[in-house]
Amino acid sequence: MISGEWTVARMSDWVVVGVPTSAGAHHAGQECAPAALRKAGLIKALRAAGESVTDAGDLPGAVFAVDHEATGARNLGAVARVAGEVADAVAAKLQTGRLPLVIGGDCTITLGVIAGFRRHHPDVGLVYVDGDADLGGALGSDGSGILDSTGVAHLLGHGTPELCGLAGPGPLLEPGRLALVGGDPRETDDAGRRFLAETGVSFQEGPALMADPAGAAARALAAIAPASGPLVVHFDVDTVDSGDLPLANFPHYGSGVRLSQVVTCLQVLRAAPAFAGLVLTEVNPTHDPGGEQLARYVAAIAAAVAAPGRPA
Numbered sequence: 001m002i003s004g005e006w007t008v009a010r011m012s013d014w015v016v017v018g019v020p021t022s023a024g025a026h027h028a029g030q031e032c033a034p035a036a037l038r039k040a041g042l043i044k045a046l047r048a049a050g051e052s053v054t055d056a057g058d059l060p061g062a063v064f065a066v067d068h069e070a071t072g073a074r075n076l077g078a079v080a081r082v083a084g085e086v087a088d089a090v091a092a093k094l095q096t097g098r099l100p101l102v103i104g105g106d107c108t109i110t111l112g113v114i115a116g117f118r119r120h121h122p123d124v125g126l127v128y129v130d131g132d133a134d135l136g137g138a139l140g141s142d143g144s145g146i147l148d149s150t151g152v153a154h155l156l157g158h159g160t161p162e163l164c165g166l167a168g169p170g171p172l173l174e175p176g177r178l179a180l181v182g183g184d185p186r187e188t189d190d191a192g193r194r195f196l197a198e199t200g201v202s203f204q205e206g207p208a209l210m211a212d213p214a215g216a217a218a219r220a221l222a223a224i225a226p227a228s229g230p231l232v233v234h235f236d237v238d239t240v241d242s243g244d245l246p247l248a249n250f251p252h253y254g255s256g257v258r259l260s261q262v263v264t265c266l267q268v269l270r271a272a273p274a275f276a277g278l279v280l281t282e283v284n285p286t287h288d289p290g291g292e293q294l295a296r297y298v299a300a301i302a303a304a305v306a307a308p309g310r311p312a
């Protein structure tokens with residue numbers, strides 16, 4: 001059971017913050033996602049689902065740039081600047097009592113979201129629904145220098161001081177405040193699994209999510225129950241098999257995870273009493289020139305976040 005001082009004042013009162021950034025990614029495209037999702041009707045769909053939504057517009061963001069210099073942490077300056085702006089925005093929006101819906105942008109924005117929450121709630125917990133474990137840097141470099149795949153490592157205090165230190169000294173999250181759901185087993189090796197197990201981070205991979213989407217969500221919630229504060233949910237669209245929904249910046253064809261299964265998982269997370277915000281990452285609209293997949297994604301998000309008991 002979640003306890004502590006955190007209570008959700010207005011369960012269905014959202015504030016949208018767009019973060020048009022691909023600074024941490026492999027190439028450009030994700031910086032177009034906030035505008036593309038608005039155009040695809042995200043705000044309207046949330047309101048139609050019974051949610052109250054204030055659109056706070058976009059932060060400045062940053063577009064991917066080739067970085068031949070910092071080959072171990074490419075575009076670190078822009079990534080850290082954007083994450084810091086996200087932290088400031090989230091911290092400010094929390095004072096309004098609304099639920100932040102942060103629309104990326106690449107996965108490094110979640111570092112900023114957690115840093116922002118921590119200014120009010122050092123005991124924040126995170127369920128990280130992602131097709132990757134994002135451990136780059138925790139177990140030695142993968143050689144790419146792409147910060148997009150280092151989020152979990154940075155949350156746990158492994159990586160660049162600029163990102164690890166977004167909320168001051170100490171790791172952004174204690175391992176017991178973090179649960180990973182939906183990792184593609186082809187993208188994590190045994191060293192990564194061992195690291196997470198030894199560190200004490202709950203890690204349920206794609207097959208566990210597919211077998212029982214609601215159960216996987218419930219287990220993730222149970223794993224972070226000692227985090228007494230608010231619960232943030234991160235959803236990287238690459239959790240979904242690109243054969244079902246080819247929107248992810250970096251594709252995961254053949255993982256087998258269906259969009260509908262992820263929606264079921266997210267619905268359970270959203271219904272948790274401590275639920276306090278959602279981060280959407282890795283949508284690359286350039287992969288969907290006709291807009292059909294963006295429309296499916298928008299409908300899925302609306303179904304996932306419609307408050308318990310409301311029509312989706």
Ligand SMILES: [Mn+2]
Pocket residue numbers: 107130131132236238239282
């Ligand atoms: Mn991912």
